[in-house]
Structures are given as structure tokens and as C-alpha cells.
Amino acid sequence: MSTIATLCNGNKTRGSSFDLSSFYTEQGAYAFSKKTPVNSTAHQNIPIAKEKVDNVWQTLLSQSLNPVKRLIYTHIPFCATHCAFCGFFQNAVKKNDTQKYTDYLMKELAQNVDSTLVQSTPIHAIYFGGGTPTALSAKQLKQIISFYKNHFPLAPDCEITIEGRILNFDEEKIEACLEAGANRFSIGIQTFDTKIRRSMGRYASKEQAITFIEKIAHYNSAAVVCDLMFGLPGQTMDSWQTDLEIVQNLPLDGIDLYAINILPNTKLAENIASQKIVAPTPEEIYNYYIVGQQALYNVGWVQLSNNHWARTTRERNLYNLLIKQGADFLAYGSGAGGRLDNYSFMLARSLEHYYAVLDEQRKPFMMLMHNQQPSWSHQLQGQAETGLIHLPHFLEQPSLLQPLINNWYQSKLITDDSFHLRMTPSGRFWGRNIYMALDNILKQIIV
Ligand code: SF4
Incomplete structure (x- = not known):
């Protein structure tokens, strides 16, 4: 059991204890039980009425x-x-x-x-x-x-x-x-x-x-x-x-x-x-x-x-x-999805709906949501995507994750056991899972 206590970049944190071993992996094709889908997120979107x-x-x-x-x-x-x-x-x-x-x-x-x-x-x-x-x-x-x-x-x-x-x-x-x-x-x-x-x-x-x-x-x-x-x-x-x-x-x-x-x-x-x-x-x-x-x-x-x-x-x-990396994106066209600040949205998929709302001089939303993914999570996602995660950027005491780092190194997901997680070819295959695992860990310690 490891206790994780502090996060960098001015985020408030709480001390928490949880079992890092639930994020441990094996080597190779079965490192994780299955591949995390590309658009999955550990942060909920809340629809606006x-x-x-x-x-x-x-x-x-x-x-x-x-x-x-x-x-x-x-x-x-x-x-x-x-x-x-x-x-x-x-x-x-x-x-x-x-x-x-x-x-x-x-x-x-x-x-x-x-x-x-x-x-x-x-x-x-x-x-x-x-x-x-x-x-x-x-x-x-x-x-x-x-x-x-x-x-x-x-x-x-x-x-x-x-x-x-x-x-x-x-x-x-x-x-x-x-x-x-x-x-x-x-x-x-x-x-x-x-x-x-x-x-x-x-x-x-x-x-x-x-x-x-x-x-x-x-x-x-x-x-x-x-x-x-x-x-x-x-x-x-x-x-x-x-x-x-x-x-x-x-x-x-x-x-x-x-x-x-x-x-x-x-x-x-x-x-x-x-x-x-x-x-x-x-x-x-x-x-x-x-x-x-x-x-x-x-x-x-x-x-x-x-x-x-x-x-x-x-x-x-x-x-x-x-x-x-969390850039804002405007979106246009039937079925398009966008994200602005703390909001994400989808535009009408049906052409009839799309045309009818535009005739009323309004933006043809299908739904608008509060996007709850914090900026540190976007940064983590961006780093995971490029194959190098700097844990000290997110944690004041990255050593708290050392047991997990050791396991991922033994599983050949990362090239060494330092706090800068440089992914191996296998790690890059599992990049989305690595991001989601760290996201879940960090999410539990931010107030
Ligand atoms: S069905 Fe249309 S959107 Fe889907 S892969 Fe084929 S061309 Fe692309």
C-alpha cells in the first residue's frame, strides 16, 4: 500500500492511501487486460439543461x-x-x-x-x-x-x-x-x-x-x-x-x-x-x-x-x-464535436435538425456539457501521447509511485526506473492505458 500526498502546480491535494498494485502489469501483449479506447476519460461530462x-x-x-x-x-x-x-x-x-x-x-x-x-x-x-x-x-x-x-x-x-x-x-x-x-x-x-x-x-x-x-x-x-x-x-x-x-x-x-x-x-x-x-x-x-x-x-x-x-x-x-494536449477547438457542421474552456459540445447529427436550427439563427447544438477534465489531466494525456511522462511535473513526491514505476519497468513498458517515464515500443502500444492509470491515481489525490 502506498500513500500519495502532494501534487505540483498549485493544485490542492489530500493524503490518500490506495493499493498501487491494482495498476501493476505483465509483460507484452497482455500487460493490461484490454486496450483503453481512444476517447475514454476518467472525468465525467455533465450535460447543460x-x-x-x-x-x-x-x-x-x-x-x-x-x-x-x-x-x-x-x-x-x-x-x-x-x-x-x-x-x-x-x-x-x-x-x-x-x-x-x-x-x-x-x-x-x-x-x-x-x-x-x-x-x-x-x-x-x-x-x-x-x-x-x-x-x-x-x-x-x-x-x-x-x-x-x-x-x-x-x-x-x-x-x-x-x-x-x-x-x-x-x-x-x-x-x-x-x-x-x-x-x-x-x-x-x-x-x-x-x-x-x-x-x-x-x-x-x-x-x-x-x-x-x-x-x-x-x-x-x-x-x-x-x-x-x-x-x-x-x-x-x-x-x-x-x-x-x-x-x-x-x-x-x-x-x-x-x-x-x-x-x-x-x-x-x-x-x-x-x-x-x-x-x-x-x-x-x-x-x-x-x-x-x-x-x-x-x-x-x-x-x-x-x-x-x-x-x-x-x-x-x-x-x-x-x-x-487540451487545446480548445471550435466546431462546425452537422455531427461535429468541439471543446471550449470547461465546456464540450456536439452539433445536431440530423441534417433536418441542423438546417432548422440554423434557420432560427442559432448554433445547432445537440448537446452542451460541462467538461470536468482538469488541465493537469490534459497535460498528462499530451505527454503520454508523445511517449514521455515527467512525473515531477505532476507530483512533488514522485517517489511515492516508485513501486508502480518498478513494476512498469519490469513489464518493459518504460525504458528505466526514473521519474521520467520514457515508454518502450510496448509502452507506446499501451500508452492510453498508462495515461488512464496515472489519471486515476492523480484524480484520487486532488481535492
Ligand atoms: S463510412 Fe464514411 S466516415 Fe466511415 S470510414 Fe467509410 S468513408 Fe470514412
């Missing part, structure tokens, strides 16, 4: 808020097909009018653009996600990006990322994005294996995927990154290694490697439940990650976060890093 939402929003609009880094998320809720693994599909593009959506999105962008909230702090990164942003036309993409450039206080080095799929992402759209100021493209690849791609609802072949990356990189005007997924049905260690070899030979600036997440209500979950396919074991998932990490390390890629690597100086991965 519906009748108070507009007032709280008006108060926020009139304030400049704390001077933390500021980002913008923009959601484009249309997809050409519904991928088997995905829980984010909202609307089929062919059944919807993207011009109508663009008009309403522009209305939302213009609604409070002159407020103190929006104009008081530079924006460091904008991310267009979805859905599929490239489901919009070239003209629509250009119109939205240009509005940000012309009316929002963008930092001179603002990262502007457009997420896209190969399907329907033609030269006209690439050029429209570049002309308007986009400087980063994130392409959803998942795997280059044609058979697996098609079984997941991705219809471009391996050759088409390779040609597309070469084409978009050839503009040499923006960072080009893609993602690869491991644990896909039909994937083997051989096909994974082939994917890793392909990316090494492509002119990419960065890459994400992430494990498949079997989300409820997806075709993938259905197929696993009906035993048409078999879910990957934790050991397989762990091995894919370690092999991927080693392959990129061997050829000099730099690991920027637990799931992201850069090969060139053009790639910064700013949006994703800052969001995990």
Missing part, C-alpha cells in the same frame, strides 16, 4: 477564454459508401444535396465569426473530417476553406488538413483545396490489399491507391499522410508487412498506424457475432503494432505520437497532437 444552452453559448461568445492553443474542426457528414468497420457513417452522398449543406455550413461559419470568442485567439490548425470532406465539389471545398482564410484569425503557419478518400478525389478538387490554402491531405487507405479493401467497402484497388498517393504528392505543395489499419479480417502478418513496405516506397510525409476498433452496429461487428469472420486476438493486434513500429523506426521515420509517424519536416500532425 436544454433551456440554458443558448445563454451559456452567448456568454462564451462574449469572452476571449484562456489563452490556450485554438483549433477548428469542420465536419462533412457524407460518404460514398458505408465502410464495414465504420461507426461514423451519417448520410449517403448520392441521396443528399451537398450544395444545400455547404450553404448552411457557410451560414454557421458566418454566424458568430465577429465574436470576441472567435477573433481573440489565433487558430493553429483546421481539420476537415467526416464522413468524407472530398464528397463535396471542388467549388464547395474552395468556398469553405477560403472563408476560413479570409475571416478567421489563422496563425501564419496554420495547418489546414483535408481528409479524403481516393474515390471521387480528382485533380480539380486537389487543386481547389491547394489554391484555397489547404496544406495537408490525410488519405484513408487502411490497407493496400485489394481483396481486403473491397471486403471493407473500399473499392479502389491497390494499384489505384498507389497511383493516387503518387499523384497528390506530386504537387509538392502540401503534406500527404495516410492511415493503415491492423487487425482487419483476412489480414496476415505477411500482408501487413507488404503494406508497410508499400508506404516506405511512397512519397508520403506521415502515416498513422492504428488497430481496428470493433464498433457496435457495424457490419464488421455483425459478421463477428454471426461467426462469419473471427475477431483478431489481443496478441495479434499487439504484434502488428510492434512490427509496424519497428519497420518505420528502421527506415528513419520519427514517431510523433503513439499512432503517428513523420518522415519529412513538412509533417507536424499539429491538430491531433494539440487536441490531446
Whole structure:
């Protein structure tokens, strides 16, 4: 039993006793019983009553808020097909009018653009996600990006990322994005294996995927990154290694490697439940990650976060890093989520609701919540994401955690037994669990 008593940075603490051994781990694929999901948190969000939402929003609009880094998320809720693994599909593009959506999105962008909230702090990164942003036309993409450039206080080095799929992402759209100021493209690849791609609802072949990356990189005007997924049905260690070899030979600036997440209500979950396919074991998932990490390390890629690597100086991965460090982010578009100061929010997912509320000149909230995650927790999360946690930053007496540090060192999650927890490859696989374990420990000692 260890007693933990004091925390740094002016936070008040209480002495408390609890058993650190509940956070002890084993070595390897089973260090923790299961991987903590990316968006999990040890801090509750408390919904604001519906009748108070507009007032709280008006108060926020009139304030400049704390001077933390500021980002913008923009959601484009249309997809050409519904991928088997995905829980984010909202609307089929062919059944919807993207011009109508663009008009309403522009209305939302213009609604409070002159407020103190929006104009008081530079924006460091904008991310267009979805859905599929490239489901919009070239003209629509250009119109939205240009509005940000012309009316929002963008930092001179603002990262502007457009997420896209190969399907329907033609030269006209690439050029429209570049002309308007986009400087980063994130392409959803998942795997280059044609058979697996098609079984997941991705219809471009391996050759088409390779040609597309070469084409978009050839503009040499923006960072080009893609993602690869491991644990896909039909994937083997051989096909994974082939994917890793392909990316090494492509002119990419960065890459994400992430494990498949079997989300409820997806075709993938259905197929696993009906035993048409078999879910990957934790050991397989762990091995894919370690092999991927080693392959990129061997050829000099730099690991920027637990799931992201850069090969060139053009790639910064700013949006994703800052969001995990607790940056504020404005959000626009049906289904978008944002965070401002101690509040987080979701915007209406139904297009009808989104349009109707905008017609009333109001922000189309689905919910607004008090976000109870304290700033030290964001800092801890940010450090865990970059693979190095400085315990003295959080605890006046980090030695109180020595038994846990010793255990994690023996489990090969960290490289030594100092108070600066430098994660090993295995530790980075379990990075989210390490953050959550420390978050739970620190949470118990802050008054
Ligand atoms: S993975 Fe992307 S393109 Fe596929 S359904 Fe999900 S959001 Fe749409």
C-alpha cells in the first residue's frame, strides 16, 4: 500500500492511501487486460439543461477564454459508401444535396465569426473530417476553406488538413483545396490489399491507391499522410508487412498506424457475432503494432505520437497532437464535436435538425456539457501521447509511485526506473492505458 500526498502546480491535494498494485502489469501483449479506447476519460461530462444552452453559448461568445492553443474542426457528414468497420457513417452522398449543406455550413461559419470568442485567439490548425470532406465539389471545398482564410484569425503557419478518400478525389478538387490554402491531405487507405479493401467497402484497388498517393504528392505543395489499419479480417502478418513496405516506397510525409476498433452496429461487428469472420486476438493486434513500429523506426521515420509517424519536416500532425494536449477547438457542421474552456459540445447529427436550427439563427447544438477534465489531466494525456511522462511535473513526491514505476519497468513498458517515464515500443502500444492509470491515481489525490 502506498500513500500519495502532494501534487505540483498549485493544485490542492489530500493524503490518500490506495493499493498501487491494482495498476501493476505483465509483460507484452497482455500487460493490461484490454486496450483503453481512444476517447475514454476518467472525468465525467455533465450535460447543460436544454433551456440554458443558448445563454451559456452567448456568454462564451462574449469572452476571449484562456489563452490556450485554438483549433477548428469542420465536419462533412457524407460518404460514398458505408465502410464495414465504420461507426461514423451519417448520410449517403448520392441521396443528399451537398450544395444545400455547404450553404448552411457557410451560414454557421458566418454566424458568430465577429465574436470576441472567435477573433481573440489565433487558430493553429483546421481539420476537415467526416464522413468524407472530398464528397463535396471542388467549388464547395474552395468556398469553405477560403472563408476560413479570409475571416478567421489563422496563425501564419496554420495547418489546414483535408481528409479524403481516393474515390471521387480528382485533380480539380486537389487543386481547389491547394489554391484555397489547404496544406495537408490525410488519405484513408487502411490497407493496400485489394481483396481486403473491397471486403471493407473500399473499392479502389491497390494499384489505384498507389497511383493516387503518387499523384497528390506530386504537387509538392502540401503534406500527404495516410492511415493503415491492423487487425482487419483476412489480414496476415505477411500482408501487413507488404503494406508497410508499400508506404516506405511512397512519397508520403506521415502515416498513422492504428488497430481496428470493433464498433457496435457495424457490419464488421455483425459478421463477428454471426461467426462469419473471427475477431483478431489481443496478441495479434499487439504484434502488428510492434512490427509496424519497428519497420518505420528502421527506415528513419520519427514517431510523433503513439499512432503517428513523420518522415519529412513538412509533417507536424499539429491538430491531433494539440487536441490531446487540451487545446480548445471550435466546431462546425452537422455531427461535429468541439471543446471550449470547461465546456464540450456536439452539433445536431440530423441534417433536418441542423438546417432548422440554423434557420432560427442559432448554433445547432445537440448537446452542451460541462467538461470536468482538469488541465493537469490534459497535460498528462499530451505527454503520454508523445511517449514521455515527467512525473515531477505532476507530483512533488514522485517517489511515492516508485513501486508502480518498478513494476512498469519490469513489464518493459518504460525504458528505466526514473521519474521520467520514457515508454518502450510496448509502452507506446499501451500508452492510453498508462495515461488512464496515472489519471486515476492523480484524480484520487486532488481535492
Ligand atoms: S470510414 Fe470514412 S468513408 Fe467509410 S463510412 Fe466511415 S466516415 Fe464514411
